[in-house]
Amino acid sequence: MNTKEKILDTSLDMFARLGYTAVSIRDICKQVGIKESSVYYHFKNKQSILDELINRFTTIANNMMSQFENGLTDGQGSFSDGFNVVADCFFEQYLMDEFCNKVMRVMLIEQFGNDDMRTIYKEWLLDKPLQIQSSVSKALINFGVIESGDSEYLAVKYYSPIYFYANKWLFSGELTEENKTAFRESAYKHIQNFFMEMGGK
Amino acid sequence: MNTKEKILDTSLDMFARLGYTAVSIRDICKQVGIKESSVYYHFKNKQSILDELINRFTTIANNMMSQFENGLTDGQGSFSDGFNVVADCFFEQYLMDEFCNKVMRVMLIEQFGNDDMRTIYKEWLLDKPLQIQSSVSKALINFGVIESGDSEYLAVKYYSPIYFYANKWLFSGELTEENKTAFRESAYKHIQNFFMEMGGK
Amino acid sequence: MNTKEKILDTSLDMFARLGYTAVSIRDICKQVGIKESSVYYHFKNKQSILDELINRFTTIANNMMSQFENGLTDGQGSFSDGFNVVADCFFEQYLMDEFCNKVMRVMLIEQFGNDDMRTIYKEWLLDKPLQIQSSVSKALINFGVIESGDSEYLAVKYYSPIYFYANKWLFSGELTEENKTAFRESAYKHIQNFFMEMGGK
Amino acid sequence: MNTKEKILDTSLDMFARLGYTAVSIRDICKQVGIKESSVYYHFKNKQSILDELINRFTTIANNMMSQFENGLTDGQGSFSDGFNVVADCFFEQYLMDEFCNKVMRVMLIEQFGNDDMRTIYKEWLLDKPLQIQSSVSKALINFGVIESGDSEYLAVKYYSPIYFYANKWLFSGELTEENKTAFRESAYKHIQNFFMEMGGK
DNA sequence: GATGAATGAGTGTTCATTCAT
């Protein structure tokens, strides 16, 4: 891993734990093993380290979204199809992906007092996830897997426990295997339950 | 309002928007209209401004808790009783109370990188609320208003949409009347729906 | 003891341990049990607390000097006369007097970086003591108790061990009874020895 | 001289005149001609400037001690040998060495209210010098140059005038050539006198 | 006599950044 990557890697790691503003260039450099002035060869300033991380995140996240939508339309609309796509794309490749999880933690921390960050936080941690769940529900409704209804409230009923569990297990403390397992169990149980109640088979 | 109260008021306002660390004594003083050194007549240091705010919050929050529990045992266990107590104590006097809401925002922001703050954040924004909902559910189960079941999951099903709506409408952006109304509508609808589905009358 | 005396007393105590500059008005007031602004009713400013202490010291010290000279001329010039006067006036009432000792410690500490203090330090801790010893020697020479010689070097030979012992036992650490005893023993032994060597009877 | 050395040099100079605490980073920087923040490139904090000076001092002082002991054992135990070693090592290279003298002044000033400083002050300005004189006396006694006796009092008799002269000429006011000359004359005269009286040849 | 409230000047220190090498 070259120096630029090391800086990005270390920065993300520290940002995700303490927040962007709480971590100084000094802190990062001490960890990476370079002098502070060296950072400015690779990056215009501190902000652009964060920008680079956010850019990489949005690329990955957009890929995930495409893959998700493809997965959804490719399936025959069965419950297990929808479930698998959500679990694989949204859970494994997004919420629990080491890189994505860290970037989202930064967003979570820095959304306050940083307007740009709040915008992308809302986009990627509130709106997009809800939209994902919404499109799953709609797909399943279209295919008659679940009964129709107030689709917005349906999405909330479906998503909010996941949001709750994610905050509890994936964005609080370390992202350990134990926490990931705890999240999977809770979330999977909820999803099954949800579809059972909704009349799914 | 005397200077000490002005400092507390202004500090809370700024802390709630930008976080404790991001707000400097300079910032506060500029807003209050005093010189920086004057702060140290009223407070030992920056931290003790926050401490005072937290203390006041815990007093209020504990009062709310007592009132809540009294309200719950006083009622006859009807749906509207439980609902009213939750709505009045937990929603109006706690989540949407101007002072409490601001203090909780500070906790929300400063939980990262501040161990003490994380502790009280967990207590007052995660554990206590869940415990409140849990005791409402239990009360209603005991009185036969709703059917029994996996009480933990029940509590999550009940609380997580509220948690989601609170994050969306009450702890993001300004606490405007519009946002409060939006929260009330969403939350009340959810509660009614929840009890309807659970078999409540 | 009224407030003014309490301030003087406490100030001297703290000045003698840590130095004038190192002790703040805050520190003194905390100890005395008054508010900082109250000091300025009794004293013009911080400096004038010290001035008052120095004034009282010089009065006492000058008294000691008069008493010393009287004692010297009243005696018949015997060794024990000279010894007793020195021991009583210079040792007991001056070097080991609680008040004087503390003021001299302040001088000792504050002589650096404070020209006025250095002047009175030199006067009262170097010149005057040496002059005292010098006049003792001269008196004893005049009365034939000891042999004449280079009176300046004689005074140094006589005084410097006392100066050394005083620094070691009376101006370093606390002025305990143990330290005072240790000083007396060393100093008395030296004086006896000195006069023995000088041919005294 | 590079900036770091300039800072050390200027700091020592000011510390020796006014004391460590009385000199601010601002003062030093104004003198050196740099901005305050620049100091923190070369030193972790204010204390570590002093630490560096103390470290250099102890190295030099320890060297002096070794050289002194070697000089003492190399000589044939004649008076002039002992005298020369003391004069050269202890007087010239230690008490009157510009650097060492300044550091000792800092110790002298800062011993009050700074426990660490008091420790090293005691070591290097009280214990070590007395120990040096003691070993000279012992060496000369062993070689029969002077008569034996109460070795502790002997050391005090020998050392205390030097201590007195040093305080008067070397650690009070500026360390000018005049003062150094005055010290040498007084001290040398004392030493010769002392050994004459002790029966030395 | 005493104090509540305020303040200007100063303290040591951190930070992101620049620039010549």
Added chain:
DNA sequence: TATGAATGAACACTCATTCAT
């Protein structure tokens, strides 16, 4: 590529002092 050296702006905080009450 990397760094040695420097800096302006900001930071929380302390201090002696003033003055109306």
